[in-house]
Amino acid sequence: MSTFPILQKKMPPANFVATRNACKLCTPLGAVLAFRGVEGALPFLHGSQGCATYMRRYIISHFREPMDIAASNISEASTVFGGIETFRQGIHNVQSQYHPALIGIATTCLTETIGEDMNLLLNRLQQGDNADVLPILVPVSTPSYSGSHIDGFHGAVLSLVTSLSEDDGRTRTQVNLFPGMVSPADLRYLKEIMEDFGLPIALLPDYSETLDGPSLTEYRKIPAGGTPIASIRATGSARCSIEFGHTLRLEKTAAAYLEKTWRVPAHRLGMPIGAHETDAFFAELEQIAGCETPQKHALERGRLIDAYVDGHKYVFGKRAIVYGEEDFVIGMVAFLAEIGVIPVLAASGGESGHFAEAIAEVAPDLFGQITVHEGMDFLSMEEAARNLKADFVLGNSKGYTLSRHLQLPLVRVGFPIHDRFGGHRTLHLGYRGAQMLFDHIVNTLLEKKQDDSSIGYSYL
Amino acid sequence: MEQALQERQRQIYRKGEQPFQLDCDKQSASGSVSQRACVFCGSRVVLYPIADAIHIVHGPIGCAAYTWDIRGSLSSGPELHRLSFSTDLREMDVVMGGEKKLYAALIELIENYKPNAAFVYATCIVGIIGDDVDAICKRVNQEKGIPVLPVHSEGFKGTKKDGYTAACDAMFQLVGTAPVDDVPPISINILGDFNLAGEIWIIREYFEKMGVHVVSTITGDARVRDIQRSHGAALNLVQCSGSMSHLAKSMKERWGIPLKRVSYFGIEDMAQALYDTAEFFQDAAVKERTAALVHQELSGLLPQLDKYKNDLRGKSAAIYVGGAFKAFSLVRALRSLGMTTALVGSQTGNRDDYEQLREICDEGTIIVDDSNPLELASFLEEKNVDLFIGGVKERPIAYKLGVGFCDHNHERKEALAGFKGMLNFAREVHGTVMSPVWKLTPRQSRQKAKECAA
Numbered sequence: 051m052s053t054f055p056i057l058q059k060k061m062p063p064a065n066f067v068a069t070r071n072a073c074k075l076c077t078p079l080g081a082v083l084a085f086r087g088v089e090g091a092l093p094f095l096h097g098s099q100g101c102a103t104y105m106r107r108y109i110i111s112h113f114r115e116p117m118d119i120a121a122s123n124i125s126e127a128s129t130v131f132g133g134i135e136t137f138r139q140g141i142h143n144v145q146s147q148y149h150p151a152l153i154g155i156a157t158t159c160l161t162e163t164i165g166e167d168m169n170l171l172l173n174r175l176q177q178g179d180n181a182d183v184l185p186i187l188v189p190v191s192t193p194s195y196s197g198s199h200i201d202g203f204h205g206a207v208l209s210l211v212t213s214l215s216e217d218d219g220r221t222r223t224q225v226n227l228f229p230g231m232v233s234p235a236d237l238r239y240l241k242e243i244m245e246d247f248g249l250p251i252a253l254l255p256d257y258s259e260t261l262d263g264p265s266l267t268e269y270r271k272i273p274a275g276g277t278p279i280a281s282i283r284a285t286g287s288a289r290c291s292i293e294f295g296h297t298l299r300l301e302k303t304a305a306a307y308l309e310k311t312w313r314v315p316a317h318r319l320g321m322p323i324g325a326h327e328t329d330a331f332f333a334e335l336e337q338i339a340g341c342e343t344p345q346k347h348a349l350e351r352g353r354l355i356d357a358y359v360d361g362h363k364y365v366f367g368k369r370a371i372v373y374g375e376e377d378f379v380i381g382m383v384a385f386l387a388e389i390g391v392i393p394v395l396a397a398s399g400g401e402s403g404h405f406a407e408a409i410a411e412v413a414p415d416l417f418g419q420i421t422v423h424e425g426m427d428f429l430s431m432e433e434a435a436r437n438l439k440a441d442f443v444l445g446n447s448k449g450y451t452l453s454r455h456l457q458l459p460l461v462r463v464g465f466p467i468h469d470r471f472g473g474h475r476t477l478h479l480g481y482r483g484a485q486m487l488f489d490h491i492v493n494t495l496l497e498k499k500q501d502d503s504s505i506g507y508s509y510l
Numbered sequence: 511m512e513q514a515l516q517e518r519q520r521q522i523y524r525k526g527e528q529p530f531q532l533d534c535d536k537q538s539a540s541g542s543v544s545q546r547a548c549v550f551c552g553s554r555v556v557l558y559p560i561a562d563a564i565h566i567v568h569g570p571i572g573c574a575a576y577t578w579d580i581r582g583s584l585s586s587g588p589e590l591h592r593l594s595f596s597t598d599l600r601e602m603d604v605v606m607g608g609e610k611k612l613y614a615a616l617i618e619l620i621e622n623y624k625p626n627a628a629f630v631y632a633t634c635i636v637g638i639i640g641d642d643v644d645a646i647c648k649r650v651n652q653e654k655g656i657p658v659l660p661v662h663s664e665g666f667k668g669t670k671k672d673g674y675t676a677a678c679d680a681m682f683q684l685v686g687t688a689p690v691d692d693v694p695p696i697s698i699n700i701l702g703d704f705n706l707a708g709e710i711w712i713i714r715e716y717f718e719k720m721g722v723h724v725v726s727t728i729t730g731d732a733r734v735r736d737i738q739r740s741h742g743a744a745l746n747l748v749q750c751s752g753s754m755s756h757l758a759k760s761m762k763e764r765w766g767i768p769l770k771r772v773s774y775f776g777i778e779d780m781a782q783a784l785y786d787t788a789e790f791f792q793d794a795a796v797k798e799r800t801a802a803l804v805h806q807e808l809s810g811l812l813p814q815l816d817k818y819k820n821d822l823r824g825k826s827a828a829i830y831v832g833g834a835f836k837a838f839s840l841v842r843a844l845r846s847l848g849m850t851t852a853l854v855g856s857q858t859g860n861r862d863d864y865e866q867l868r869e870i871c872d873e874g875t876i877i878v879d880d881s882n883p884l885e886l887a888s889f890l891e892e893k894n895v896d897l898f899i900g901g902v903k904e905r906p907i908a909y910k911l912g913v914g915f916c917d918h919n920h921e922r923k924e925a926l927a928g929f930k931g932m933l934n935f936a937r938e939v940h941g942t943v944m945s946p947v948w949k950l951t952p953r954q955s956r957q958k959a960k961e962c963a964a
Contacts, residue, residue: 066622068615069571069598076572098634098666099538100548104576107902111921116906118543118883124666125537129638136540143515143541147884159570160634160666163604194570195599195635266910267953269887429593451579451592 071428073373073448074399076194078156079105080203080231082119085154085188087255088210089276092120092150096137096166097158099123112466113234113261113474116273120144120153122161129164137171138178145185148271151279152186154206162193186279188213198400200375203231204295204303207254211304214279215286217312224284225249225338226291226314228304230321230377231465234262235477243480246346247339252281252288254304262474286312290338292331294321295377296408297400320412321377324385324484325354327412331480350481357485358389361492366390368441368495373397373431373449374464376405376424378478382444382463383420384412385484391491392419394438397426428452442494447473459494463487514885515539521880523864526873532864534879537669543882545830545903546857548665550633551577552673555920556753557629557661557680559704559729560737561585564625566595568612568643569633573665574598582706582923585731590625599635609641616650616658626734627657629680637664657734659683670832671752671858678757681728681737685761688735690725690742696791697723699743699767701758702750703774703927705730706920712928713774716784720800722791728754741765745790747772747783752833752858773835774927775935776843777808807929815847818936821944823848825896830878830886830904831918834859834867840899840918841870847936852893855881883907894957896943912951914942 082093082105095102102121109117122140124133144153157168168189175184190209192202207228229240237258244251259275285291291305291314298318300306305316322331328351332343343351368391372382376398386393393416396409406422413420421434432452443453446464453460467473477483496510514522520533538544550567554577557565567574574596585591597603597611616628628650632643643660651658659680663673698717703710710730717724725743726736746758746769758769770790772783781804788800827849829840834856841851854867855878867877876889887907890898898908901919908915916938918926926935948954 066615066618067597067611068566068619069574069596071578071594072571072575072596072598074571075575076570079572094541098548099544099546100551100665101572102543103545103547103551103903104572106543108576110902110906114906114909116883116910120541120543122540123538123542123544124540126667129666139539140541143539147515147542158634159572159599159604160638163635163638193601193604194572195604196601198571263910265912265951265953267956269884269891269907269911271884448578 066430069427070430071448071451072399073397073426073428073431074198075108076159077192077197077199077202077205078158078194079108080199080201081154081156081190081192081206083109083231083257084203084206084210084255085156086117086260087257087276088152088154088282089278090151090272091154091276092118092144092148092152092272094140094144094153094155095119095121095158096133096155096161096168097121097124098160101158108466111468115261115263117261118148120148124160129160133161133166134171134174138175141175141184141187142180145183150185150272152188154210155187155189156192156202156206157189158192159194162191186214200231200377200400204298208302208304208307210254210282211285211307214282215308215312216283217286218284220284220287222287222289223250224281224288225251226285226288226305226308227251227253228291228293229253230294231375232321232479233465233474233476234258235475236479236483239477239480239482243335243347246344247335247341249335249339252285253277254282254285286314288314290315290317292317292319292334294319296320296380296411297376297402297404299402320384320408321381322479323378323381323487324388325351325358325481326388327381327384328480328484347481350485354481354485354488357488361488362390364492364495367392369394369439371395371397371431371435371438371440371443371445371452371458373426373445376400376402376408378464380405380408380412381478383409385487386444387413387416389488392416394419394440395421395423395431395435397423397431399426401425432456442491442498444491459498461491461494515542518542518880518885521878522885523868523877525868525871525875525877530865530868532861532877532879534859534861534864536880538880543884544857544880545882546670546880548670549668549673549676550631550663550665552670552753553631553661553663553677553680554673555581556674556677556729559583559585559591560627560629560732560734561591562588562625562733563627563629564590564593564595564619564623565629565631566597566615566619567631567633568597568608568636568641569599569631570635571596571598573631573633581704581920583704583730584708585705586711587733590623593623595619604635604639607639607641608636609646612641612643612646613650616646617654620650620654620656625656627659627684629659629661631661631663633663634665637667657684657687669858674753675756678754678760681757682760684734684737686738686741686765688738690739693725693739693742694723695744696721696793696796697725697743698745698747698787699725699740700727700730701746701748702754703727703730704920707923707925709774709925709927709931712925712930716803716928717787719803720784720788721793721796722787728757741767743767745770745787747787749773749835750833751835771835773839775836775839775931777811777846777929777932778842779839780928780932781808811929811933814933815936818940819848821940825943826850826852826893827897827899828853828886828890828893828895830855830881830898830900832857832901834863836918837867838870841867843932843935847939849897849939851875852895853878853889855879887911897939912948912953914939914945914948916942
């Protein structure tokens with residue numbers, strides 16, 4: 051990374067061995083979240099009981115929706131003798147209670163460390179007595195000592211595609227869209243855009259309804275919505291795939307797999323956050339659909355730029371601290387750069403090795419002004435931020451302590467939002483998302499200025 | 511109703527419909543979506559509020575990340591407990607062992623944060639990779655001169671209750687290690703209150719007004735030194751008996767300190783706790799002050815409760831909480847608001863707990879051990895309750911079905927203990943049960959339509 055002088059991996063005094071207030075979650079959390087976005091699917095953790103319970107609480111607190119995760123509830127005996135019986139029983143119990151079409155099975159640090167062989171377990175199950183009534187079983191390896199939640203998320207998407215995709219020889223019309231970890235509001239908006247372009251899609255995962263559903267008359271064991279399994283199968287005979295994420299490792303993604311296996315062309319873009327990155331996405335869509343951007347979206351872009359102009363003076367030269375999953379932060383940096391805000395610190399708990407490089411690409415004009423940290427925790431961030439004279443903080447609610455200590459306003463985006471209402475309805479992507487982010491940031495700065503003022507102008 | 515898993519059918523009991531028989535203290539069935547957590551959770555939840563100690567989770571990042579600053583446990587002084595420290599083990603550590611990393615992490619954290627003790631939580635894989643956590647703790651203890659306590663909380667080695675025991679064992683190593691010359695004879699330890707939203711301050715004030723000295727509060731607003739001298743108290747008051755019984759029993763065996771089970775939730779239980787304590791000390795002045803205190807508190811509280819009671823009379827509730835002790839108090843607290851309980855259950859109750867619950871519940875009440883979302887949803891539908899009392903994981907089940915909800919778990923930020931807490935409880939129950947939004951929910955509108963048709 052030495053070719054990118056903006057990268058400073060470690061800054062004194064943040065050189066702790068321990069991770070202090072982590073800016074990441076464990077790998078299986080991302081996997082269960084992705085599995086929740088498949089129609090009729092139930093996430094299942096092969097591990098001890100606490101993992102499922104902790105993740106459920108964490109996810110529920112953000113989405114405010116039921117989030118059932120089954121677990122094999124491994125006991126001490128199973129760690130010694132292997133978990134086959136426990137596992138078989140677990141799958142059987144899930145089946146008889148939930149009747150899922152698919153069970154997404156994520157491993158945990160425990161089962162990975164005792165050397166549980168998932169392929170062997172699944173083979174045994176599939177050759178057993180009740181093999182013909184088994185739901186589809188999709189395993190993903192997610193040891194929490196390797197990577198973070200975002201790796202689990204992408205890993206689950208890849209496993210789904212690896213297990214299910216096929217080339218049925220039909221006309222290649224479907225467009226695969228792998229958006230990464232975004233909000234239900236973002237997912238709904240992506241579907242709207244694709245529909246407006248007249249493009250049939252497989253959006254994977256799609257938890258826009260499973261994790262943001264309506265009030266019910268009867269409890270649903272598995273919430274309605276999610277990517278239809280047929281669409282996942284059809285990803286192998288799609289026209290192309292679009293995948294968001296500059297840091298994704300080529301060999302380890304769903305789009306790369308489909309390209310290699312079924313010759314489905316892969317288009318890799320950054321998360322469309324802000325006008326520039328969204329322009330790249332729409333340009334791609336224009337090419338694929340062979341038509342111009344529909345008027346509705348062109349107008350949205352027009353209004354966004356108009357708003358940028360109207361508000362530019364409020365934000366110019368302001369300094370922001372931004373953190374979260376790497377690709378999310380890269381998108382946010384692109385957006386901040388285009389409105390005149392300097393993201394003085396861009397940090398992530400993730401460690402893809404491509405973070406700084408991607409930031410340099412999306413914000414070339416700010417060369418030398420951004421400090422980029424991979425594998426950073428919140429306390430190190432706070433220590434680093436003390437001398438950065440920032441004006442606001444942009445990220446999930448776990449940065450609240452930092453923002454409070456630094457006496458800076460926090461603009462809440464991403465996951466999780468545990469201290470505000472409706473975080474999962476936050477729109478980040480596209481022209482519409484940029485508009486909302488821009489309004490939010492301008493108003494946050496105005497509010498701060500107004501509150502801090504001894505005069506208290508009511509007309510700004 | 512939904513058929514429960516076969517291995518779970520003996521963990522559900524309907525009062526009046528069958529002879530009492532309820533299985534509990536069982537490992538959760540594989541594949542069930544239990545509301546329980548693990549051994550680590552049990553330990554973490556008990557030790558979490560000790561505010562002048564550092565808590566370091568030895569393992570991959572998840573266990574530390576999910577327990578960072580999630581509880582409403584307040585401190586009147588230091589706030590080290592609100593920081594999340596983890597050795598954040600990686601693949602190489604798993605292969606090579608995590609001892610060196612743990613040692614280095616402990617040394618730097620102790621040097622930087624100057625805690626009075628350190629708790630080291632062993633998570634699932636630590637037991638598997640064979641790190642000698644005890645040896646590291648001992649070494650750091652010798653080098654740094656503060657207690658460094660291993661907590662054997664590998665997630666899979668039992669249930670949440672085993673985690674309570676591991677936490678009590680770790681704390682017991684502290685007890686009796688500081689002088690107690692200045693502890694007066696009329697003195698207590700408050701065990702099993704975690705100072706959520708400052709609850710222990712409410713309770714402590716009552717005891718102080720009665721003339722009862724509080725030596726230590728374990729673990730709400732706890733300090734290491736108070737725990738070290740807690741053996742000087744004359745009596746242990748144990749709330750949340752599931753989590754703290756083990757420590758109280760150990761203290762009884764080693765130091766001969768008697769214990770009393772109490773609860774600070776609801777009018778009756780709160781008053782009973784104060785009277786029982788006064789009775790124990792057999793001191794006329796204390797008894798007199800206790801009666802005066804209860805009288806004063808109630809004369810302020812009862813008229814205020816009445817306005818809520820008028821609206822809530824006849825409404826019914828479901829309760830699903832972690833420990834059964836809380837369930838008893840809640841059944842009684844609801845009754846004092848004119849409400850009935852149609853379902854009551856817990857994650858970790860034992861036979862005695864459930865027997866006691868059966869005694870205080872009405873006919874037809876469902877009693878359940880270690881339930882799950884599908885069962886709970888079907889009970890809510892069957893019993894058509896107006897309120898569900900539980901934690902964050904139960905909340906969306908209630909809300910999806912158009913049922914009011916009161917959070918009575920560790921994450922809550924509302925004080926519900928003491929007489930003052932009873933008023934907050936009534937206000938919260940009232941605020942959810944009486945909200946007009948339910949009229950708009952499809953389930954309630956359908957119910958309404960059915961009633962009209964009938």
